[in-house]
Amino acid sequence: MKASAATERPAQHSTRALAVPSAQRRHLEPRTGPQGARVVIEGVELLNFCSNDYLGLANDARLLEAATLALGRYGVGAGAAGLLSGWTEAHEELSVTLAKFLGRDRALLFSSGYLANLGTVATFASRHSEVFHDRLNHASLIDGVSLSGAHSRRYRHADVADLERQLRVSTASNRLILTDTVFSMDGDIAPVAALAQLAHDHAALLICDDAHGFGVLGRGRGLLAQEGVSQAAAPLLVVTFGKALGSVGAAVVGRDDLIETLLQRARPFIYDTAMPPALAAASTAALHILSESSVLVDQLAANTGYFKQALAAAGIVGSLSTTPIQPIILGAEETALRAAASLREQGFYVRAVRPPTVPKGTSRLRICLSAAHTLADIAALVAALPRALAA
8 A cells, every 4th residue: 555645755734843943952061079169060169159059958968857857757759749649748748838828817738839839829829810020030930821721911020110010901801910039040039029019009919929039038037038029928839849949849938718718720730740749848848948038148148249250350230139149141041051161160060041031132141049059159159151152
């Protein structure tokens, strides 16, 4: 029998789908050993300035001990979704400890921040809703809006006046406002108090993703705590454990009735295997460290301030960010790649961030500071930057 057209030649779309401009192509670089201020890549030790391990807890002995003890007690995997047999005492302890630490009613754990955002947006938004979200929000919030089928209304970055204009003409009976608290590529912060006021004035549900503020700002309790925004003003808060807490997973924290709704309806919670109990125990240990002392949070803030001062003294134009995320915008993809390559030759690990992660023409070095960095580490990076920026 003669072959059909479909079997005579390969589908042409598959090749086109894989085409990525060389200046935007990404690749993985396996790390040897633990995360930290210094990492080993391809056998070379490098000072690491591209990690979200803000407090240096990813290889902390206290977290290792908590995880090891939990491994002996619970085994490796949770083995099931939380609503089946996957929810352990370690998960329960983490959720209770977290809610208490943040001064919120209740917390629900997810296996990643991405899934927490997808589940939260899809639970509270539908095709009858209008969702107003910052143009520079994380991809997980953007994808959550798309998957929910809601009417998407994007407002100019951190522009309260633009958001207010859009809310004023909205006729939807259900409105949501979504924002990152600390924007992951620019390091700037959202005007959360003003957003909370707008949410109140226009009967909208405010959902804040504090992935990069939790453990960093507000003595570790995040941007909402720093700005004095209560649970009544911001009923749902998403926090992640894979950044400042040095572990993995996430939680949605907030008003009891809303968390109960997520428990009953959020598909990424209901149908996903629960996070490993040993890592829940590690996250609880990290919360205890934050509760007992502000030393790491204070050190991180001091390191951030020192970097900004050193950068200015070197005559290098930095950003307005006051958080550990310190981008140096270079423009073209090739320019950012050359700068990153130069830093690597000088012993520093800083990756170039390019479109589509950031808007075209804003490729950058995304420098991330940690409490684990010494002042000497930071001074050495600043001293290496002029050569890298001239590459």
